Amino acid sequence: MVNAQLPITTTPKYNFPLPQETLHPLELPKHFTKLSLLSLKPTQQKQRLSTKDTATQLPTHLRLQQSISSTELFPLTPNPIDTTIVAIDVSSIRLGETETGFLLGVRGAIVWKESKQYRYLRLGPFPFHITQRTEDEIRRLYRQDHPISRLQVRSIPQVYIIQSRLTTLLERWMQSFIIRTTRNSIILWDGSLAVDTTETPASTIKELLTAAHNNGNIILAFSKMTRLSLHGRRLTDLIFKHPPPCLLRIKEHINHFGQIRLMGNVYVAKFTKGKLAFRMDADKRRSSIEVVEAVQNLLGNDSILQSYPETLRLAHIFSTFTATEVLALQRCITQKSGLRVITTLNLRRLLFGRFGKTQKGC
Amino acid sequence: MRLYKKEGATVQIISFPNEQVRKGDYLAIEDSKHGDNLIVQVIDMEYANIPGILEELLRNYDGDSSIAGEDVDPFDVAAHIRYIQDARLLICKIRASTHNGKLIPAGSHLPARSYARIRSVSVNELLTRPDGAEGYEIRLGETAEKTHLDVDVRALDGALNIITGKKGTGKSHIAKLLVLSLISHGAPVVIFDLNGEYIGLGQDTEGKPNEFSSKIHVLTPRQNFKVTLEQVKIHVLLNILVNALHLPGTSAREFRRIWHSLEQNGTLTMGELGEAIKNWRCNQHVRDALFSRYYTLLNSRLFTDNPALATSLENALDRARSGGAIVLNLRNESTTNRHIVVEYVLGKLVELLTTRRLRAIFLFAEEAHLYLRETYWDDIVTRMRHFGVFTTFITNQPDTIRENIYRQVDNLFVLNFTNEHDIDPISRAARVDAHTVKSIVRDLLPHHCLVLGKVVNDFPMIVKIKSLDVQAMGQTRLFFPVRICALTP
Structure with a gap:
């Protein structure tokens, strides 16, 4: 049983250039560590951790459903002019349930493609024990006058959606850090420039886009899935007949959809042969010419596999949790906070045998 | 270590990186509630089947210098990942069990997986000797845990033994060790020395007479071995x-x-x-x-009409009666001569044993298939054994020894084999399961031997055979002065 403050500090290896503004590069990892420790600390008795349905990694992008009308096609020519490409991705995973809540792990990865070399920085994993009790402390920490408070959620997260909120919190901080410390680069995000106003204020995204613009960076957000459609056709199907590499601009102005608001222009990107195409969002303040130039620089500097930039793929790979890491995190939590990992009965399996698939259908 | 699975006589144990376990080690699975322990031997080691391991290895492969990176890992989860990644699965065979501290050969007890404790067992715990065993020990060498392996020489008495291993692994070395041990315990030994490897047993490594020099009698046909x-x-x-x-x-x-x-x-x-x-x-x-x-x-030229030139095998055996070896040097003999010598000697031994002029004899036969006729194999392991001929076969071709010989073998000394076809015949020995032999033998280092049988109380042991201060002899004559070391053991 561990009650005292755990002797954990951030590693001294982290030595990337410091931003000029208020965010210190170690602030969030430290803050996240503190938050994580705090969440684990209240464990007063050895609790059993259920491992059922743990491997559900939360997609970090949002989806829209909107009908739009006109398009503009841009054939692309890769431009090998030396340009730094930075990709950011964050993953979170449910590690298991406890009697009072659940455990999750959050991790982010930044990958740079610079001078034909890739390098990466991984932040985390940060384990969290989310309970009704720890939620209050997390909420208090949110309210503290801290640089990240400007980036975090306005509403108080509920216990079972906190996974999404913590993921977003780390992602926004990493995005903010990169935008402020990098110049004249192409920054790749996983997801779209759409915001759910209950989760991330539009002002936050606007602030990030402005900071990026001021530093000469251009943000390109790639969505692996989109529900946007045009005349009943899926958006990514619109580019099917066009020879790659090309970019399709969706010129129609997209309105708010419920609480979701688009902060960028929508494009469909098809970079290589094959059926795969992706929705790509870019800052509204950037003209189509600027976006096309940026994408051509991306094609000239990064490897593209199945229409997807390698840098962003690597960021995803580095942030994603493997089954081994889930085991390691469970072990780490067990050792540090006294939580015991157990496997609970899978009622669906018990009742329906081979037909008792999990709720996720797997 | 944690008990994971039991299937028949095979037990699987998960071992973590901080636990030192080697192939051949013995472990006790202790069930404190029932007072029963299971004694198992590690016969193979595998990586534990960890989910997601492939993804983890692929992602963190750093052989490609094009991806460098850093990790901010405040909780040091990486250490836990390494710990899990390096977990091993020990494949063990049940050798015995203990009930209230008493060793029982069979192991039917199933220990509780949830709380069973697993610990290493030393060789000395297993090779408990009966009272009065003092003075009969012979030191074979040392185990991996650096414990001396002393066995009871009486386990060789009345026994059929086989020493086998591929070329250059140390078969003759073990044979010499056993010969000298038997001599020092007063036993008479006859050796059919095919390559003249045993003629230097009476000399130390510098060629000077050693403590056994007066007890080694080398008989070379046509020279000092002729009969009327x-x-x-x-x-x-x-x-x-x-x-x-x-x-x-x-x-x-x-x-x-x-x-x-x-x-x-x-x-x-x-x-x-x-x-x-x-x-x-x-x-x-x-x-x-x-x-x-x-x-x-x-x-x-093995026969003479001059009684003064004739050798009396009886007299030679008389000299070896209180501990000595008759080495029949067959090195330069034709196949026919070898057969004649062997027929003569075996016939003479049976004669001496049936007339009780000889109590018993330990016979060491190297590559016996080259001079022993077909019908003698069964004769040696059945009839002649009852007369008191206790044979040790030494061969690098295990398939030249018949399966029924393996089934009756009392002690088996197996050195390294790589080829599975060589291991197959040995694995038919009744003293141990085939899985153990196949798994352990191919990984044995030179001069390391898997000892099976009565001599080790039927607990298979891996032992590094001790060195001997005797003339090596029998080494292959080489053309080039420096030999390139083989990579394989």
Whole structure:
């Protein structure tokens, strides 16, 4: 049983250039560590951790459903002019349930493609024990006058959606850090420039886009899935007949959809042969010419596999949790906070045998 | 370590990186509630089947310098990942169990997986010797845990042993160790030395006489080993003629008559034998057959008509009676001569043993298939064993020894084999399961031996055979001065 403050500090290896503004590069990892420790600390008795349905990694992008009308096609020519490409991705995973809540792990990865070399920085994993009790402390920490408070959620997260909120919190901080410390680069995000106003204020995204613009960076957000459609056709199907590499601009102005608001222009990107195409969002303040130039620089500097930039793929790979890491995190939590990992009965399996698939259908 | 699975006599244990376990080690699975322990031996090690391991290895492969990176890992989860990644699965075989501290050969108890404790077991815990065993120990060498492996020499008494391993792994070294150990405990030994490897047993590594020099008697055919026909006896010579020289039955009968005639006249010499065949009234084909064998015997130069030049095997064995070895140096002998010598010696041994002139003898036969006739194999392991011939076969071709010999073997000393076809015949030995032999033998280092059988109380042991201060001999003559070391063990 561990009650005292755990002797954990951030590693001294982290030595990337410091931003000029208020965010210190170690602030969030430290803050996240503190938050994580705090969440684990209240464990007063050895609790059993259920491992059922743990491997559900939360997609970090949002989806829209909107009908739009006109398009503009841009054939692309890769431009090998030396340009730094930075990709950011964050993953979170449910590690298991406890009697009072659940455990999750959050991790982010930044990958740079610079001078034909890739390098990466991984932040985390940060384990969290989310309970009704720890939620209050997390909420208090949110309210503290801290640089990240400007980036975090306005509403108080509920216990079972906190996974999404913590993921977003780390992602926004990493995005903010990169935008402020990098110049004249192409920054790749996983997801779209759409915001759910209950989760991330539009002002936050606007602030990030402005900071990026001021530093000469251009943000390109790639969505692996989109529900946007045009005349009943899926958006990514619109580019099917066009020879790659090309970019399709969706010129129609997209309105708010419920609480979701688009902060960028929508494009469909098809970079290589094959059926795969992706929705790509870019800052509204950037003209189509600027976006096309940026994408051509991306094609000239990064490897593209199945229409997807390698840098962003690597960021995803580095942030994603493997089954081994889930085991390691469970072990780490067990050792540090006294939580015991157990496997609970899978009622669906018990009742329906081979037909008792999990709720996720797997 | 944690108990994971049991299937038949196989137990799987998960071992973590901070736990040092080697192939061949013994573990006790302790069930404190019931007071029962299971004694198992690690026969193989695998990586534990960890989910997601492939993804983890692929992602973190740092051989490609094009991706460098850093991790901010405040909780040091990486250490836990490494711990899990390096977890091993120990494949173990149940060897025995203990109930209230008493060792029981079988192991039917199933310990509780949830709380069973697993610990290493030392060799000494397993090889508990009965009272009065003092003074009968022989040191084979040391185990991986650096414990001396001392075994009871009496386990070789009345036993059939096999020493096998591929070329250059140390078979003869073990044989020499056993020979010297038997001698030092007062046992008589006869060695069929095919390559002249044992003739230096009486000398130390510098070629000076050692403590055994007076106990090693080397007999080299045609030099200091010749016999008269009177020494040979009719049944031994007939064995030689029929089995070694393939004399047909009709001719053998005529030979018996000739022999008795010479015996009655008191002229049992090689010269008279030749004259008798020449003048004997018999079919010309029979005469020709007898003559061809006669000249073979004559040309072998193993027989003499001069009793002063003849060697008395009885006398030599008398000298070895209180501990000594008769080394029959067959190095430069033709196949026929080898057969003649072996037939003679074995016939003589049986004769001495049946007449109780000899109590028992330990026979070491190297590559016996090269000189031992087919019918002798069964004879040696059954009939001759009852007379008191306790044989140790030494071979690098395990398939030359029949399966029924393996099934009756009491002690098996196995050195490294790489080829599975070589391991197959050995794995049929009744003393141990095939899985153990196959798994352990292919990973044995040079001069490391898997010892099976009575000598180790049926607990298979891996031992590094101790060095000997004797002339190595028998080393392969090389053309080039420096030999390139083989990578394989």
